[in-house]
Amino acid sequence: MRSIFDLLNVFRRRRLYDDISEEIRTHLAERVELLTASGMDPKEAEERARREFGNVTLIEEKSRAAWGWTWLERIAQDVRYALRSLRRSPTFAVAAVASLALGIGANSAVFTVVNAVLLRPLPYRDADRLVTFWETSREMGFSGLSAVCDPDFVEWRRQKQLFSEVAAFRGKTSNFTGAGIPERLIGSEVSPSLFPLLGLSPILGRGFVEDDLRGGRGGVVVLSHAFWVRRFNSSSSVLGQAITLDEQAFTVIGVMPEEFDFPNRAAFWTPLVLSGDCSNSFDQMLARLGPGVTLDRARVEVPDFASRLDRERGRPGNRAIAPMPLRDVIASRMAPTLLLLSGAVGLVLIIACANVANLLLARTAARRQELGMRRALGATTLRLATQLLTESVCLGVLGGLVGVGLVYVLRKPLIALVPESTTPGSFSLPLGGPLLDWRVVGFTFCVAFAAGLFFGLAPALSTAGSHLVYGLKGSAARLGGKSRSYGLRGILVASEVALTMVLLLAAGLLLKSLIQLNNISHGFEPQRLLTQNLELPDTRYPDSAARIRFHDSVLDRVLALPGVSAAGTIGFGLPYGGSGIRGDFSVEGQAPLPGNIMVAKLVVSPGYFRAMQIPLVHGRSFEAIDDSHAPPVAVISESVERRFWPAGGAIGARIDVFGAPLCTVVGVAGNVKEMGLTAAPEMAVYLPYAQSPRPFLQSFMTIVVRTDGDPMRVSNSIRKAVQSVDSEMPVFDVASMEQLVAKSKSEPRLNTAVVTSFGVLAILLATVGIYGVVAYSVAQRSSEIGIRIALGAQYGEVLRMMVLQGLRVTVCGLAVGMLATLAAGKALASHLYQVKADDPAAIAAVVALLLASSLIASYAAARRAVRIDPVTALRAE
Amino acid sequence: MMILQTLRRGPLHGYAIAQHIRATSDDLLQIEEGSLYPALQRMLRAGWLTAEWTVSPTNRRVRQYQVTSAGRQQLEREIASFEQMINAIMQVLRPGES
Numbered sequence: 001m002r003s004i005f006d007l008l009n010v011f012r013r014r015r016l017y018d019d020i021s022e023e024i025r026t027h028l029a030e031r032v033e034l035l036t037a038s039g040m041d042p043k044e045a046e047e048r049a050r051r052e053f054g055n056v057t058l059i060e061e062k063s064r065a066a067w068g069w070t071w072l073e074r075i076a077q078d079v080r081y082a083l084r085s086l087r088r089s090p091t092f093a094v095a096a097v098a099s100l101a102l103g104i105g106a107n108s109a110v111f112t113v114v115n116a117v118l119l120r121p122l123p124y125r126d127a128d129r130l131v132t133f134w135e136t137s138r139e140m141g142f143s144g145l146s147a148v149c150d151p152d153f154v155e156w157r158r159q160k161q162l163f164s165e166v167a168a169f170r171g172k173t174s175n176f177t178g179a180g181i182p183e184r185l186i187g188s189e190v191s192p193s194l195f196p197l198l199g200l201s202p203i204l205g206r207g208f209v210e211d212d213l214r215g216g217r218g219g220v221v222v223l224s225h226a227f228w229v230r231r232f233n234s235s236s237s238v239l240g241q242a243i244t245l246d247e248q249a250f251t252v253i254g255v256m257p258e259e260f261d262f263p264n265r266a267a268f269w270t271p272l273v274l275s276g277d278c279s280n281s282f283d284q285m286l287a288r289l290g291p292g293v294t295l296d297r298a299r300v301e302v303p304d305f306a307s308r309l310d311r312e313r314g315r316p317g318n319r320a321i322a323p324m325p326l327r328d329v330i331a332s333r334m335a336p337t338l339l340l341l342s343g344a345v346g347l348v349l350i351i352a353c354a355n356v357a358n359l360l361l362a363r364t365a366a367r368r369q370e371l372g373m374r375r376a377l378g379a380t381t382l383r384l385a386t387q388l389l390t391e392s393v394c395l396g397v398l399g400g401l402v403g404v405g406l407v408y409v410l411r412k413p414l415i416a417l418v419p420e421s422t423t424p425g426s427f428s429l430p431l432g433g434p435l436l437d438w439r440v441v442g443f444t445f446c447v448a449f450a451a452g453l454f455f456g457l458a459p460a461l462s463t464a465g466s467h468l469v470y471g472l473k474g475s476a477a478r479l480g481g482k483s484r485s486y487g488l489r490g491i492l493v494a495s496e497v498a499l500t501m502v503l504l505l506a507a508g509l510l511l512k513s514l515i516q517l518n519n520i521s522h523g524f525e526p527q528r529l530l531t532q533n534l535e536l537p538d539t540r541y542p543d544s545a546a547r548i549r550f551h552d553s554v555l556d557r558v559l560a561l562p563g564v565s566a567a568g569t570i571g572f573g574l575p576y577g578g579s580g581i582r583g584d585f586s587v588e589g590q591a592p593l594p595g596n597i598m599v600a601k602l603v604v605s606p607g608y609f610r611a612m613q614i615p616l617v618h619g620r621s622f623e624a625i626d627d628s629h630a631p632p633v634a635v636i637s638e639s640v641e642r643r644f645w646p647a648g649g650a651i652g653a654r655i656d657v658f659g660a661p662l663c664t665v666v667g668v669a670g671n672v673k674e675m676g677l678t679a680a681p682e683m684a685v686y687l688p689y690a691q692s693p694r695p696f697l698q699s700f701m702t703i704v705v706r707t708d709g710d711p712m713r714v715s716n717s718i719r720k721a722v723q724s725v726d727s728e729m730p731v732f733d734v735a736s737m738e739q740l741v742a743k744s745k746s747e748p749r750l751n752t753a754v755v756t757s758f759g760v761l762a763i764l765l766a767t768v769g770i771y772g773v774v775a776y777s778v779a780q781r782s783s784e785i786g787i788r789i790a791l792g793a794q795y796g797e798v799l800r801m802m803v804l805q806g807l808r809v810t811v812c813g814l815a816v817g818m819l820a821t822l823a824a825g826k827a828l829a830s831h832l833y834q835v836k837a838d839d840p841a842a843i844a845a846v847v848a849l850l851l852a853s854s855l856i857a858s859y860a861a862a863r864r865a866v867r868i869d870p871v872t873a874l875r876a877e
Numbered sequence: 878m879m880i881l882q883t884l885r886r887g888p889l890h891g892y893a894i895a896q897h898i899r900a901t902s903d904d905l906l907q908i909e910e911g912s913l914y915p916a917l918q919r920m921l922r923a924g925w926l927t928a929e930w931t932v933s934p935t936n937r938r939v940r941q942y943q944v945t946s947a948g949r950q951q952l953e954r955e956i957a958s959f960e961q962m963i964n965a966i967m968q969v970l971r972p973g974e975s
Contacts, residue, residue, distance in 0.1 A: 019930075023891050023940050024914060030892045030937065031910075054911035066918035 013067065020063045024056060078390035085391065086398075092363055093395075096356045099765065100399025103352030104451060105406040106345040106758070108444040109414055112407055114342065115439050116415055117334045122327060123259070125199020129289045131298065133306075134324040145329065146321050148285065149278040153191075155309060156285060162301055164290045167194035168272055168283040169263055175537055177728040178244035179231065184535060184732040185245070186265050189272040197288055198262065204228075205239045205254030212253075212271045220271065221250035225258040227267040245270075247539035278313060286326065298323040340751055340831060343824075344506065344758045347499045349451065354496045355765045357455035358772050360392060361489050364459045385460045392456025393449060400448025404441060411436055458488055489776065490809050493769040497813025497854070498820055500762040501846055505821050506828055507759035508842040510752040513833040517745055522575065523672035525613040529704060529737035530711035531574060532718060534729060536699045547698040548628065548690050550725060555605060557721040558705060563714050566706040568608030569689060573600055574702040575672055576740040581697070585685060587644050588654040588662060599640065600684040601657060603697045608686075609635075609669060611706045617641075619651045619667030622688045632691050634663035637684040641668050657685050658693040704737070711736040751831060763850070766813075767857045774806040774861035782865075790870040802865045806858025807851075814847055878959065880916060881925065881944060881952040890931075890939035891917065917942060925951050 028049050035045035050056065086093040121127050135146030148156070153168045169190040176183045192208035201207055202222060212220050221243065223232070232238045242249045250270065261267075263284070272283070289298060299322055306321035364371070371384060407414070534554075541547045551569065558567045573580040585599045586592040593599075606622040608614075617638055626633050634655060641650045654662040672684065692698050703722075707714050712734075719731045735743075742749075778785070785798055825837025835842075883889065883897050894917075895910045920926045925948030933939040944952070 019928075019940060020914065020918065022938075024911070026890075026937055026939055027892045027895070027910070030935065033935075052910050056911065059911035059914055062912075062915035063918040066915050066922055 016067065017064055020060060024053075024060060028053060028056075074386075075390065078387050079394060081387065082391035082394040086394070089363070092359060093398075096359050096395050097398045097402060099352045099355055100396060100448070100451065101402035101406065102761065103345075103349040103403075104396075104400050104444060104448050105403030107349050107447050108400075108403050108407045108440055109410065110338070110341045110345045111443050112411060112414055112436065112440050113334075114338055115437070115443075117338065118327075118331050119439060120437070122330070124326075126288070127326065130198075130326040131287050131289060131295070131323040132326055132329050133285050133287075133302070133321050134329070135319050135321050137319045145284050146319075147281045148283050149281045150274040150283060151276060151278050152281075152309060152313075153283045153285060154274065156287070156305075157193075159305060160290065162290055162293055162298060162305075163287040165193050165197045166285055166287040167191045167197045168285050169194055170272065170282045170284060171264070172270070173535060174245040174268075175247075175535060175728070175730050176231075176243065176245055177247070177730075182723075182728050182730040183231075184533075184730040185227070185267045187245075187268040187270065188263060188266045190269050191272045191274075194262075194269075194286070195256075197286060200257060200260060202254030203257050204236060205252070207254055208269075208271045213273050219250065220253045221245065222254040222256060222269045223252060224256055224261055224267045224269075226261070228255045246537035287323070289323075295323065295325065336830060337747060337751060340828070341754055343827065344503060344755050347503050348758045348761055349447070351496050351499050351503075351762050351765050353451050353455040354492045354499075355769050355772075356392075356395065357458050358489055358492050358769055360455065360459040361462065361492075362772065362776050364388065364462070388460035389453060389456045392460070393452030396448040396450075396452025396455075397445065399451070400444050403448070404436075404444050407440065407444075408436055458492065462488055489773050490812075493766070493773045493809050494813035494816065496762075496766040496769045497810050497850060498817035500759070500766040501814060501817030501850060502820050502824050503755065503762045504759040504846045504849065505817075505842060506824065507752070507756040508846055509825075509828060509832055509835050509837065509839060510748065510755055512835045512839065512842055513831070514745070514748055514752050516834045517748060520673070522741070523614060523670050524575065526737040526741050528707050528709070528711050529612070530707060530715060530718070530734070531577070531702050531704050531737055531740065532715070532731050532734040533700070533702050534722065534731060536701075536729075538699070540726075540728075541699075544628065544692070544695050544698060547695070551605070551689055551698070551701065553725050554703070554722055555607070557724065558703060558718055559607075561714060561717050561721060563708050563717075564705050565708055566607060566611040567703060568611035569605040569701045569703050570608055571603035571689070571692070571697045571702075572700055573602045574704070574740075576737070576744045577702060579700075582682075583658075585683075586656045588656065590644060597683075600682050601697075602684055602686045603689050603692045604686050605689050608704065611704045612672075613706070614672060615670040617668040617670060618648075619665070621667055621669075622686075626688045627690045630691070632661050632663040632693075633666045633688065635667040635669050635686040636665055637669055637682075637686075638671050640683045640685065643683065655685070657687060663687065663691075748831065748833070763853060766850070767853045770806050770810060770854045771857040771861045773809060774802055774858045775864065777805055778802060778861060778865040785865050786870040786872075795866040799859075799862050799866050802862030803855070803858040806854055806861065810851060810854035810858075814850060818843075878952065878955045880913070880920065881948055881955070884926070884942055884944045885949070885952065888941040888943040890933060890941050892939070893933075894942070920948065923951075924948075 028046075031049035031052070032042070032045045035048060036042050040048070053059070122130075124130060133146040133148075134143065136143040147170075148168075150168075153166070156163070157166045159166070167190065169188050172187045172189050174185050174187055176185050190208070192210055192212065195201060195207040203225070205222070207222065208220070223238070228234060228238060238252050238255070241252050243252060244250075245268070256269070289295065302323045303320055306319075307317050310317045310319075375381075375384065536547055536550065541550060555567060555569065558564060571581075581601045582598040583601055584593060584597075585601075604622070606624060606626070609616060609621045616635075618641075619635070621635065622633065634657060636650060636655070641648075644650065645653070650665050650668055653665050655665060656662055669684075669686065687693070689698060689701075703718065705711070705714065705718060715734050719734075722729055722731050788798060789795070821843070822838060829837055879898055879902075880894060883894055883901075889897065891913060895913055898913075899910075917926065917928075921928060921942075925945060926942045927945055928940050928942050930938055931941045
């Protein structure tokens, strides 16, 4: 209460102070009047009155101090003084503010991403009460969002004691046709409860109601804002209009708010029609914890109920299902990268601080006489230290201001760095609201303030604590060699070197991993290969015969195109394509694989191996004769052969891939990285498209085309060739194989790029720091050097002496850095590929680089020493 | 305590308070008159006094201080504790008399 009152009084304090002054003047005047009235000489009376009163200024100050604002005034005064003195030395101010702005800006930038991913509330109602269901398979080590069958979802919805509401959704892709260019859309089938569960309603029209589920499959659709703007010009007349998705008419009933694309970049939503069939588990679930239900309680009860459900349905209880907050699912994907980046920017900030501390030390050394004078006039150590700290905090806050400005300009590209989800079924990061919110600004200023205190502390203490006489005498003490602040500067620079070493080594290791990744053999030739996807809707291509007809005529036309040297197709499972079908597999006459080992099941056209340049090790590839009437055949990967026929003899064996009929192995193909670069090559079984035992496997195909020149150049003619077979067939995800490979490396590449640029920044700062230490020492010891030279020392000797001083600092830094690096290496291990954290080549390279740069910096600074003219140097005394 | 006691009789301005204390203490307490003012400011802040500008009998603009009820309570507390202390000292000096 009192503090609020005081705060209000701050604005009235001028008047209060005037009151005190006036009162004291009146007091004195009255006293003088009384004394003169009793016959005293006016001058004497005045003197007497003042003597009796005491020190007027001091009493006035004490009276003011009673109100307790003096500390505030002192700070304001210090800030004004600090800004004034910064203006007086613009070079120093610009150098310090710029390096702080970089250091602080980098931290706010990373924090902006951390904020968007981890801290900002998700744009849903009571988002921290939303949970998903996370499944961990005990045998296969698989973990991910659980998918359940429709009757299970109905059971989960009944658990009212746990959840106030449960919604189901499943991913869906559809061909959007009948309105200009055909397009393939990502969408989602959702239960009517989903939108209310998230606390969102359409901005136009309505959401789903239970009635929408009757009258057959589909019927109504809700559009995303982005899709509505792009394809319907934001027209409100879209309501009630029919659109065609996969040959079916859907009536548009609503448009969702901007930025909403749950679960993952959805462009439309249709109602999820439940069946009583429990053989397919496609429904992912989102639930809101019931009132008073804690996450801990859900963690106990959800797995219980899940295993009870499994028992009732007679399923093997080999999985555990637990609730996981929606936020955690979204964040888990980003956490390792963010952790790495936060660590790197933290180091950069510390290095920047050390550098500014160095600048400050040099500056305060130059100001020693000024400070000594103020001390002589009665300033206390505390007062001087506060004043120096105020100056450094001012610098920090200025740096923070510039840093926030940088982040504001760069906020959009920053958030685009968040890697897009590549696994289907996970959630995209929901955006919405300003990226640069109060958290980011608050964080930046806390960092700026803390940085100001941090780098200001050493100079403040060293200067404020120094002796009055030493300060005033100034130059006389310089002959003594090392001063105390030189030691402090040495420690600062040594720690800069140590931190730089950590950063550079991290950069080096990441770089080496990336090079290893680039040298990986894919098992096929990714150059000059174009890939594009087609999806055949059931409604348009109801049976296998129709699909094979379409498939064959598209391939014929593509092969006839100029610039195309080979072409083939593959169903789900293009390497680096992000999809795939895996399952169990057995060989006639051999024991089946244990349940946790699966093979990739790939459906390909005869030309696929040639187009991809996957070598055939034994036997033959598929031929045109392997059609739907011919006996079923298969090609296996070398890894399968090694596992089941280590002594050879796979050709002619019969294998069970999708049940009866069994297929005969006709060939063995080289291993291919199916699952991305860092994954081990998988076992794979190839089946011919025409013999695909499941129609579903023929509904999706990737056309791979080997071209003579730049693959992107033929993409248009391929699209035309496809659409000359079916004018309403969208061609999507057109990309060269090299782009796909690069995309799978995008995260390591991003990490490497960011850490390397921080490393470069760090080595620049550290080099400047070393230069500063040596240059400062040269300046401090100029008279000593002058005497040495006057006494006959060789220039070379002097030079060596000064350079060695710089090197000594560097070597100390390297020794500490080596220890720090070994600790940091463990944290980095998960980001490395086939590189150990203590890779000797990388360490040697970093040490050599740092030594070289410190040698250059020391030499550049020390050269000034040999230019010292002994006469001038000595005369300066 | 002395200031509060002085002001209990009625509102006074700073110089008058100083005069009064000087007169009543028979110049025994040699304190700087000036030290009155920081004390007054502290008591204003604590809410024991209120102040307002008026015109004095000598036709000067002066600030009159007045004791508030909180100030009066404070005075009583201080007197009570002061008396306790005096009593304690007295008991030590002349044991058995009281």
